[in-house]
Amino acid sequence: MSELQRTPLRDFHAAHGARLVDFAGWEMPVQYRSILEEHKAVRRTAGLFDVSHMGEVDVQGPAAGRFLNHLVTNDVAKLFPGRVLYSPMCQPDGGVVDDLLVYMRGAEDYFLCINAGNIAKDLAWIRAQAAAFDVKITDRSADYALLAVQGPKAAEIVQSLTGAKLGLVKYYHFSEATVAGVHCLASRTGYTGEDGFELYHAAADAPALAEALLAAGLPHGLELAGLGARDSLRLEAGYPLYGHEITAEISPLTAGLGWTVKLDKGADFVGRAALLAEKTQGGARRVVFFRTGDRRIVRADTPVLDAAGAPVGRVLSGTLSPILNEAIGSALVPAAAAAAPLAVDIRGTKLPLQVVKPPFVPLKKV
Amino acid sequence: MSTIPAELRYAKSHEWVRAEGDGTVTIGITDYAQNSLGDITYVQAAKVGAVLKAGDTFGVVESVKAASDLYAPVAGTVLAVNAALDAAPETVNRDPYGDGWMLRLKLADPGSVASLLDAAAYGQLLG
Numbered sequence: 001m002s003e004l005q006r007t008p009l010r011d012f013h014a015a016h017g018a019r020l021v022d023f024a025g026w027e028m029p030v031q032y033r034s035i036l037e038e039h040k041a042v043r044r045t046a047g048l049f050d051v052s053h054m055g056e057v058d059v060q061g062p063a064a065g066r067f068l069n070h071l072v073t074n075d076v077a078k079l080f081p082g083r084v085l086y087s088p089m090c091q092p093d094g095g096v097v098d099d100l101l102v103y104m105r106g107a108e109d110y111f112l113c114i115n116a117g118n119i120a121k122d123l124a125w126i127r128a129q130a131a132a133f134d135v136k137i138t139d140r141s142a143d144y145a146l147l148a149v150q151g152p153k154a155a156e157i158v159q160s161l162t163g164a165k166l167g168l169v170k171y172y173h174f175s176e177a178t179v180a181g182v183h184c185l186a187s188r189t190g191y192t193g194e195d196g197f198e199l200y201h202a203a204a205d206a207p208a209l210a211e212a213l214l215a216a217g218l219p220h221g222l223e224l225a226g227l228g229a230r231d232s233l234r235l236e237a238g239y240p241l242y243g244h245e246i247t248a249e250i251s252p253l254t255a256g257l258g259w260t261v262k263l264d265k266g267a268d269f270v271g272r273a274a275l276l277a278e279k280t281q282g283g284a285r286r287v288v289f290f291r292t293g294d295r296r297i298v299r300a301d302t303p304v305l306d307a308a309g310a311p312v313g314r315v316l317s318g319t320l321s322p323i324l325n326e327a328i329g330s331a332l333v334p335a336a337a338a339a340a341p342l343a344v345d346i347r348g349t350k351l352p353l354q355v356v357k358p359p360f361v362p363l364k365k366v
Numbered sequence: 367m368s369t370i371p372a373e374l375r376y377a378k379s380h381e382w383v384r385a386e387g388d389g390t391v392t393i394g395i396t397d398y399a400q401n402s403l404g405d406i407t408y409v410q411a412a413k414v415g416a417v418l419k420a421g422d423t424f425g426v427v428e429s430v431k432a433a434s435d436l437y438a439p440v441a442g443t444v445l446a447v448n449a450a451l452d453a454a455p456e457t458v459n460r461d462p463y464g465d466g467w468m469l470r471l472k473l474a475d476p477g478s479v480a481s482l483l484d485a486a487a488y489g490q491l492l493g
Contacts, residue, residue, distance in 0.1 A: 019404075031404065031405075034404075034405050034459070035404060035405045035430045036405045036407075036430070036456070228404075228430060228431075232430070295407055295408045295428075295455070296408050296410075296428065297407060297408070297428055297430070297433070299433075319430060320407045320408075320430060347410075347426060347433075
């Protein structure tokens with residue numbers, strides 16, 4: 001077995017009682033105290049997540065903006081310095097290579113945040129697409145640590161450690177800020193559906209910043225939160241996870257991410273023709289989100305059945321919503337079946353799926 | 367470290383058994399088991415009146431992570447199940463040897479409990 005990669009906070013996690021597991025080749029905290037309690041703490045007050053396993057890539061040069069608009073489906077031309085954009089990055093057939101955040105620092109200076117499990121694949125893909133563009137692609141993944149503070153108290157907690165006016169940093173914007181003496185790129189983004197910041201900083205500074213955030217957050221009820229809570233929070237918010245709702249075989253349109261596919265942005269992009277065809281003809285399949293009204297978790301790969309009990313699709317993600325106290329999830333089904341009665345069989349009990357439009361819980365607008 | 371009460375008996379499949387001294391036993395899962403499973407979200411146990419052989423599955427315990435079968439360490443007839451776990455399955459995490467009990471059995475063979483692991487042997491199993 002190959003060695004697991006470690007973030008600069010591995011010992012911090014161990015010292016705080018984390019249960020460490022292999023996540024995409026990284027030794028990461030899946031939980032500290034309880035996934036359910038950490039989840040509720042993020043909805044109620046705040047949680048601190050180490051997501052330093054995520055990849056970071058600099059895209060720089062005269063053609064950086066034009067290249068990125070070719071690479072991703074959303075409209076990079078809409079960015080201005082200090083603005084963040086979420087976008088899928090697609091294959092020519094419309095399947096997804098990865099989903100990522102694009103940060104615009106300057107006219108020729110962009111920064112990407114990509115999924116940990118996809119770093120090598122993404123870099124190869126990005127470099128291959130960049131051949132005809134005057135851009136420089138630099139893997140910065142090892143240089144950066146990333147801490148996410150998420151929850152209704154998150155902004156107040158981070159603000160208590162910086163002189164920067166974080167109130168001026170709106171949702172999906174970012175700013176340079178010195179937080180607890182650590183130089184950070186403070187991004188008002190997250191993967192929980194709550195307000196909060198993601199703080200990119202030098203890897204060597206991570207233990208000091210984590211301790212400072214924890215100390216500042218404790219009086220507000222902040223808890224350390226692991227990847228278990230991160231997953232249930234994102235599913236409750238209705239956010240896709242690469243490898244589940246979006247994959248090489250599931251396009252962003254199929255996944256319900258049509259708002260991130262700007263077919264008319266005035267630039268051709270990888271996957272445009274296929275996505276245009278899917279939009280014009282209507283996709284054969286759809287990702288739907290469901291709840292069951294029952295506590296039994298409907299796990300990924302569970303067959304989805306039609307009214308006659310015949311398998312028509314499969315579950316992509318499933319967990320217990322700690323807020324609703326019932327099973328929630330997503331499933332891939334034929335488009336024609338999405339509005340018809342669907343069910344799953346859990347150990348001999350047939351549970352009807354109630355298809356809903358996420359988020360599953362009301363989320364506060366930032 | 368897991369708690370392993372000295373007065374209980376154990377199965378290799380991580381259930382505990384408490385002899386009540388009247389031919390009945392109470393059964394649950396061990397502290398080690400609840401800790402390995404993580405947040406328990408659902409407990410499904412056999413129906414009252416069900417007749418179980420030793421090694422039969424008597425239900426399922428689900429956590430955020432996974433669903434695991436529960437095995438009857440001894441043979442008997444189900445006298446009661448812990449209905450409080452329907453609404454509060456996390457009780458098994460909090461108090462696995464107390465309020466988190468799962469099943470009461472009338473033993474088919476009152477001597478069968480003696481064949482189970484004692485606390486020392488179960489502790490050795492956990493290493």
